Amino acid sequence: MTSLQRLSHLWRRLDVTLQDLPLALLILSVSLVPSTHGYGTDFGGVADRPFDALGLLAAALQCLPLAVRRRWPALSLAVVACGFALDQLSGYHLVAGTALPIALLSAGAHLHRHRPTAVVVGSAAYVVLAIALTRVGAGEPLPSYLAFYATLAFAWGTGAWLRSTRAAEAERRRFVAEATRTAERTRIARELHDVVTHHVTAMVVQAEAARYLTAAPERLDETLTAVTDTGRRAITDMRHLLDVLDPGHSAPVPGSDEGLLSVVERTRRAGQPVEFTEEGAPAASRGSADLVAHRVVQESLTNALKYAHGSPTTVRVRHRPEEITVNVTTDRSGPSGLPAGGGGRGLAGLRERVEVLGGEFTAGPREGGGFGVDARIPARAPAGGRA
Numbered sequence: 001m002t003s004l005q006r007l008s009h010l011w012r013r014l015d016v017t018l019q020d021l022p023l024a025l026l027i028l029s030v031s032l033v034p035s036t037h038g039y040g041t042d043f044g045g046v047a048d049r050p051f052d053a054l055g056l057l058a059a060a061l062q063c064l065p066l067a068v069r070r071r072w073p074a075l076s077l078a079v080v081a082c083g084f085a086l087d088q089l090s091g092y093h094l095v096a097g098t099a100l101p102i103a104l105l106s107a108g109a110h111l112h113r114h115r116p117t118a119v120v121v122g123s124a125a126y127v128v129l130a131i132a133l134t135r136v137g138a139g140e141p142l143p144s145y146l147a148f149y150a151t152l153a154f155a156w157g158t159g160a161w162l163r164s165t166r167a168a169e170a171e172r173r174r175f176v177a178e179a180t181r182t183a184e185r186t187r188i189a190r191e192l193h194d195v196v197t198h199h200v201t202a203m204v205v206q207a208e209a210a211r212y213l214t215a216a217p218e219r220l221d222e223t224l225t226a227v228t229d230t231g232r233r234a235i236t237d238m239r240h241l242l243d244v245l246d247p248g249h250s251a252p253v254p255g256s257d258e259g260l261l262s263v264v265e266r267t268r269r270a271g272q273p274v275e276f277t278e279e280g281a282p283a284a285s286r287g288s289a290d291l292v293a294h295r296v297v298q299e300s301l302t303n304a305l306k307y308a309h310g311s312p313t314t315v316r317v318r319h320r321p322e323e324i325t326v327n328v329t330t331d332r333s334g335p336s337g338l339p340a341g342g343g344g345r346g347l348a349g350l351r352e353r354v355e356v357l358g359g360e361f362t363a364g365p366r367e368g369g370g371f372g373v374d375a376r377i378p379a380r381a382p383a384g385g386r387a
Contacts, residue, residue: 020070023066024067027066027096048092054086058090073111080100084100089133104122104159201302279317297326304328360375
């Protein structure tokens, strides 16, 4: 960090009163220079008056409150206005008069409560000051009074515009933060579903089958071993998922380190007959597309296990330079009579994943019975897309 950056950091850490104090002292210092007396704001035609102790008070009342213009904008504006009135009615015409539009701008930007009241009271005070100046001095034509009022109103309006701009930016940031949190919650839910459901479904199916294998110890042992292996894999993937959700961790996405054949074999061990065909080889340069294809196969086989257990299932994956196509079909519905696709969070998540990459996704019953899932996944995601 450079010296300028350190100074900027220290300045931002200062209280706003300390940040605003130099401006107040600067205007006060210029107002006290003898050569500037009589060259400030001359409003009302009051004859010039030599600078004296009362002039010092008028200068202090106009300048020093600027130090609290952001902390207490209403108080700052009221005191500055009183100092301005004293300055003009006494005929000092100090440079300190420039503090009034600054105080108005700050009040327009930082006053949070009773804003309409402040406008009404300020306008009424201006009318009173104009009448007083007309009686004490030579007065001003009505257009001059209106022009000066318009100048002060412009200062307030500029502050109000800055306030609305700041509020709009804060609302935009809040919206972006909320959208980011929502997207992150959706991502976490989707990853949990993809990683856990497949393993747990396989375990449930295998455990259910084990109840009927007590008369075949070898097959029972094989089934229980498969349940144990699936459970261990689920624990491993859960740990990987927790690492992925940690922003400071660079672990691979769960499932990205295993091939589709592993998913198919695990489904077969759970008792689902699966015919698997894979053409081509995944390209290392399109990891997002391959991961989505992996999720499509995994979720489709999970649904086949849940809703059509024991029904023949066919998985065909074709890798091309420009895209990956996935087709998963199950011949018929299972005992529950539900479609092999389920229709819940899983398929909705798959559709979102595929469409984010600019692909196409369809899932539904086949004309001849059964259920099918078809996905076309471009090898390169569109700009800004994420899986």
